[in-house]
Amino acid sequence: MKQYLAGIIGSGLLALTACSQPPATPEAIEPNPSSFSADALARTLSEAIRFETIAEADNPQASRAEFDAFRAWLAASFPLVHAQMNPQDILHGSLWYTLEGANPALDPIVILAHQDVVPVEPGTQDQWDYPPFAGTIADGYVWGRGALDMKGFLVTVLAAMETLLEEGFAPERTIHIGLGHDEEVGGTGAQAMAAQLEAQGRRAWFVLDEGGSSFDNFPITGGPAGLIGVGEKGFLSVEVTARARGGHSSTPPPETAIGLLSRAVNAIVDNPFEHSIDHPIPDMMRALAPEMDGMAGFVMARPGLFGSTLRGQLMEDDATRATIGTTIAPTIISGGSVDNVLPQEARAIINLRLHPRDSSASALAHLRANVAHLDGVTVEPAGSISEAPAISPTNGRAWEIIAGAAVSHLPEGAPVVPNLLAGATDSRAFKNVADHIYRYVPMRMEMEDLSRIHGDDERIRTDALPGMVSYFRTVISEAGMEG
Ligand SMILES: [Zn+2]
Known part of the structure; x- marks a missing residue:
């Protein structure tokens, strides 16, 4: 990425007369924290990790007993969600929760998380510091398969919903939470959830799923940043x-x-x-521009003018070329x-x-x-x-809520950057019923932790968990009350 910036600096004088558009990072939304402690959330996540909910493509029923036990645990751990959100079993494993809004004319919001995890590669068990399905809490982390992908998200979104219901939350807009059972092996659960919505003649206002995240040491800026996936390949x-x-x-x-x-x-x-620079690359550049010094920042703030230079730089690196x-x-x-x-x-x-x-x-x-x-x-x-869904907008109220809540849960001044995922998520199943599909896990992680996803020593920071609950409470209450 250093090279990338060096190349930009060589660009023309034309820019001296140009005006830049405002940065893409939206206004912060007032956070809605809960009283949950990090320790209590860590214990809940630890319990969730102990269920070996491994999906197998060839034998979907192989872990049936683990999934059944996990669902019984969900019902016991989040009693109000289960009592008030009418959990519906989809394809013998996925769960679809509904909290009816007061105004049925409003499109519902959908938050997706998957219950299944990938297996531990045979022979690598010994490489883990703590056993992968023990849910050990140590050294400031909760350790185990699924901590990042994605039981941390699942547990904190349900905790957010549980606390809102405790407070008597009664939204204008219907809230759905969908918990797939086979995301890692095809995502038939999510497809069935989306098909059901489509059959009801409904569309979702927005869908929020895993994908992007927030990092403490984003490589381009060296500081914290939130990356929200607005598209996937x-x-x-x-x-x-x-x-x-x-x-x-x-x-x-x-x-x-x-x-x-x-x-x-x-x-x-x-x-x-x-290969060309179109949405969301210019917004990504503008969001990062304020973090860059001198000419690099000047150029990044004006992707329209410096398009061919930027494209040339993106083409030089395998990872960035794949995004365009x-x-x-x-x-x-x-x-x-x-x-x-x-x-x-x-x-x-x-x-x-x-x-x-x-x-x-x-x-x-x-x-x-x-x-x-x-x-x-x-x-x-x-x-x-699998067709790529259309890239979601980085303007409008749905984006302002998803990204604005990210801003308010990141350190002051950290950019929130739209990006295109190279991988696939369950949310793609909703492409016929939603124009706004966002992929963001509001956990704080280091870039190095990315290799733990599907790898050894998967873990999530204990002190990140309350912020995740707060993020989801903020998004759900803000979107739910939006008329
Ligand atoms: Zn996942």
Whole structure:
């Protein structure tokens, strides 16, 4: 990122006459804290971690007893939520809670969290400082699988709701909380929740799910920042097949299946998808600009003027390039098995992560056009396809609440930055019923902690938990009372 800034500084004099737009970080919203202590919340989270709610794609019922026990624990731990929000079982595992608002004409809000966690990779158990399903509270952290992804979020959002109900909270707008049971292995629970809303002819005002987070040491600025995912990428794998004459390798034809496949893969990789700076990159730049010194800040505040320079810099790094275009990654190749026999067929799998500007259909058409000159080559979709949802707005009241509450729960002056996630979340299932989908976990973490998600020694800071409850209380009460 240092390089990135150095490049920006070289940009033209034109900017001297330009005005910048205001930064994207919105006004802070008055926090609505609860009296929950960090210790009490840590104990609740510790209990939640002890349920081994591991989802398995091939055998959805494998952990059924753990999920059943976890749901009984949820009912006992959050009695008002369970008494007043009519928990509905969806697909034998997901839970959909509803607190009816006084005004049924208002679109509901939806907050999503998933109950399932990924397994601990066999053989890595010993690398954990504390056993992954013990929920140990030590050294200022709650340790265990799911602490970050995402039982910390789940427990604090339910604690927020429980305390609001205790206080007699009666919203104007309906509040839904959806707890998926299989986010890590496909997210059929979230799909069924969204389908139910759609079947009722309803739309959500906004959806809030995991994805972004707040960091104490954001690399670009070196200080705290909140990152809110306003979009995520889609997923498409294709199988490229090349067919040619087989036979003995002593008399090969000019074009063999493997030669043809190589040319097809190269034709695809050499013709990348569009990479350009559009929403939310300019807002991201403007949110960060006040944190940057001198010319770098001046340029970042004016992404419209310096678009081509900024694009050039983003293209240089694999991680930033992936945020502005659809990526192409050949991941599997096969063909032939004996050294003196020509295979009649050779195949490659290419994985694409779709930028929201490309649909799976338009991406497939792009790939096919690039191999159209190669006789004997076909490109077909392989496996499940996930379209990228449209990028959500970074203006309007829903954004002001989600991001404004983030501002009020971060250290003074920390920027709140919209970004595009490379990974996928359950919230994508709601793309037909919501225009505002935001992905933000209001926990305070260090960048290094990211590797603990799905890795060893997953843990969450105990002192971050009350702030998370406060964040959710702020968002739910503000949005719930919004007429
Ligand atoms: Zn997750």
